[in-house]
Amino acid sequence: EVITVQELAGRMAEKASDLVKALFNMGMPITVNEAIDQDTAELLVTEFGHIMKRVSDSDIDIVHDEETEKDDPATLKPRPPVVAVMGHVDHGKTSLLDALRGENVTAGEAGGITQHIGAYQVKTKKGGVITFLDTPGHEAFTQMRQRGASVTDIVILVVAADDGLMPQTIEAIKHCREANVPMIVAINKIDKEGANPQKVRERLLEHEIIVEAMGGEVQDVEISALKKTNLDQLIEKLALQAELMELSANPDRPAEAVVVEAQLDKGRGAVATVLIKRGTLQRGDTFVVGAESGKVRAVIDDHGKQLKKATPGMPVEVLGLSGVPSAGDVLTVVENETRAREVASYRKEQQNKARTTQAPVSMENLFSSVAADRAMEYPVVIKADVQGSAEAIVTALTNLSTDDIKVRVLHCGVGGITESDMQLAANSNAPLIGFNVRPNSKAAAIGKRDGVRLKYFDVIYHLTADIAKEMAGELGPEI
Numbered sequence: 001e002v003i004t005v006q007e008l009a010g011r012m013a014e015k016a017s018d019l020v021k022a023l024f025n026m027g028m029p030i031t032v033n034e035a036i037d038q039d040t041a042e043l044l045v046t047e048f049g050h051i052m053k054r055v056s057d058s059d060i061d062i063v064h065d066e067e068t069e070k071d072d073p074a075t076l077k078p079r080p081p082v083v084a085v086m087g088h089v090d091h092g093k094t095s096l097l098d099a100l101r102g103e104n105v106t107a108g109e110a111g112g113i114t115q116h117i118g119a120y121q122v123k124t125k126k127g128g129v130i131t132f133l134d135t136p137g138h139e140a141f142t143q144m145r146q147r148g149a150s151v152t153d154i155v156i157l158v159v160a161a162d163d164g165l166m167p168q169t170i171e172a173i174k175h176c177r178e179a180n181v182p183m184i185v186a187i188n189k190i191d192k193e194g195a196n197p198q199k200v201r202e203r204l205l206e207h208e209i210i211v212e213a214m215g216g217e218v219q220d221v222e223i224s225a226l227k228k229t230n231l232d233q234l235i236e237k238l239a240l241q242a243e244l245m246e247l248s249a250n251p252d253r254p255a256e257a258v259v260v261e262a263q264l265d266k267g268r269g270a271v272a273t274v275l276i277k278r279g280t281l282q283r284g285d286t287f288v289v290g291a292e293s294g295k296v297r298a299v300i301d302d303h304g305k306q307l308k309k310a311t312p313g314m315p316v317e318v319l320g321l322s323g324v325p326s327a328g329d330v331l332t333v334v335e336n337e338t339r340a341r342e343v344a345s346y347r348k349e350q351q352n353k354a355r356t357t358q359a360p361v362s363m364e365n366l367f368s369s370v371a372a373d374r375a376m377e378y379p380v381v382i383k384a385d386v387q388g389s390a391e392a393i394v395t396a397l398t399n400l401s402t403d404d405i406k407v408r409v410l411h412c413g414v415g416g417i418t419e420s421d422m423q424l425a426a427n428s429n430a431p432l433i434g435f436n437v438r439p440n441s442k443a444a445a446i447g448k449r450d451g452v453r454l455k456y457f458d459v460i461y462h463l464t465a466d467i468a469k470e471m472a473g474e475l476g477p478e479i
């Protein structure tokens, strides 16, 4: 073991809790204060999009991508801003995205067919182009960020004027703040009776968002996505914000892009919509994307038009992938196919390794599907003497779940602890709870060999108290 999770997080400039989550997802429930070895550290560092150097057997160094490969300032050219729309459900994110896109079609290309590829571009009156991520909500945003791929330059925070600040509004504000992404507040549905834009502005103050109308610096605009009111103003404000940010990228280098969405298409095979971060992607380029590789067979824009190449800030569909990558995966053009396949197969191996240490799916998982998807999971294996106890334990443990950590019952059965119970607990790094039962000798041997944490109880109250304490420990100290 060379470094604690906490220390590694510091060096990577990431949040320790995000590292703990990533480790957990790789099947390693490790707390912030525990140390990990070089291999694990490297896995994590790569996962977050950085590069790790082994300085010696006992020391490592983190190289941030941007540092190593920063483009020479002289090569940088302006690029369009990438805008995401966030806000509470039903506040009008989809309507706004549709309206902004519709504006574009009527203003621009006659009869242009729009393809929903996960992102689109709008040409503003002044001539500047804006790229919109067409997946409303926070999932895409956080998913990409978890992979170290931040593509969003500006967020439009949609708040319905008749409904005001709601939980997902506040969550969106939190995301923007953490990612350090500026936002523009679009107060929507001003056409509705009962709309109270001023109240929205006042409530935003409570979250330290001071909009222009209140003398602050965050731009705000009253709109109606339905009636298409003030959309030009919104676009103008976006353009202004983008101008301030002086966004640029080097177009003259092998392309680097981020996957916005991807799927298997019946006729076309694996298709990914990517957003070009820098460089120019061309037909015929060889690339690695996540654990997949390929050769660009076609580059298609958001109007279904085939292009020869795509430049920074452009969202395009790419054909010619070996398989379907995940949103947030980075596509990198590499020199040759051998290299591409090497990198892809290495990554696949790592993924498989992580997967086999994860628990198999079972009926009892329905508890975890109820749980919010971003919470950590605390896996357990339960054996009890009678069905009634088993059920009572599952209920009691499920009640321990919080927003941050959820109990996940991998298996719950009646009878003595068997070899397969031990195996399951060992493979998924879960404690094995025996309620009035003990393992047979073979199972005991496996448990000892694999270091299974065995917990015996005969009182449910003691059991829940113990697990509650463990779960709190798993989360680590608040940071």
Ligand code: GDP
Residues within 6 Å of the ligand: 087, 088, 089, 090, 091, 092, 093, 094, 095, 096, 136, 188, 189, 190, 191, 192, 223, 224, 225, 226, 227
């Ligand atoms: P999302 O869940 O944030 O994507 O919200 P939607 O775009 O699906 O909108 C939710 C509902 O609000 C739909 O019924 C829309 O027609 C309606 N809506 C969206 N924008 C406006 C608006 O500006 N005015 C009014 N009156 N209704 C709107």
